[in-house]
Amino acid sequence: MSEASQQNTTPGVNGISVIHTQAHASGLQQVPQLGPAGPGGGGKAVPPSKQSKKSLPMDRNSDEYRQRRERNNMAVKKSRLKSKQKAQDTLQRVNQLKEENERLEAKIKLLTKELSVLKDLFLEHAHNLADNVQPSSTENTTDSDNAGQ
Amino acid sequence: MSEASQQNTTPGVNGISVIHTQAHASGLQQVPQLGPAGPGGGGKAVPPSKQSKKSLPMDRNSDEYRQRRERNNMAVKKSRLKSKQKAQDTLQRVNQLKEENERLEAKIKLLTKELSVLKDLFLEHAHNLADNVQPSSTENTTDSDNAGQ
DNA sequence: TTTGATTGCGCAATCA
């Protein structure tokens, strides 16, 4: 819950905010400023290829540079937003699955109970048959009807 | 896979990398350099409180500054690592839940089938009883009926 | 007040 940067708005630690609408000129974000061609010390010759544009510090004030930066900044923002979205979706997915799990477990519990009842009935019958009992009126089956949905 | 920054190692776009082991002195990472007291423009007087240490640009070369920065950088790295861990854990959680879901559904399918069988048996019995058939040892008689599916 | 934890942001390298 806060946004700050060092580019467009210089945070006056207290409340002073200097706005650099398109901060091009100033020396913000300074970098060593490598020598134009080769650093004095280890001038490691780059692989024999084109060196027309790369290998050069690329002026920070260059108009093209700022354009590229801005585009990248947009891309970065977009990418991060997407990333966060995905993360949230994943969290929702977890909750969704958890709910479904509960539902399934409940159903299992129900089915198990039904099965239990029916099996008990069977056992009772088996008993009666084994004891050679004439099934007359003793047919008290605790019917627990049901039918899934 | 790649790390770059603008602090310790100045990326010589090609391969030239100037290493600033403890880059303290140079004018790296320049910031507008707010005036010591108030920026030229909107000199918004800070809330009448202590301004001994805050509200000042805090020397970028200050030893204490670098220490704070380094500590924060560590904290940031740690925090981000933790964040990524959590994200991965969440993903694993999803897979875990998915698996459990499948298991539960399989179980439901099984239970449902069992129930179906038992119910069919019951229906058969009920038929026999209704038809007033004397259940001998094996219950099949003048009844030419179905046998469930 | 201090300090670690978070978070938005920009930069640069690299991937695609």
Next chain:
DNA sequence: CTGATTGCGCAATCAA
């Protein structure tokens, strides 16, 4: 080359 990703450092906040 261009947009997408990703690691990193900075600064503002938040939270103890």
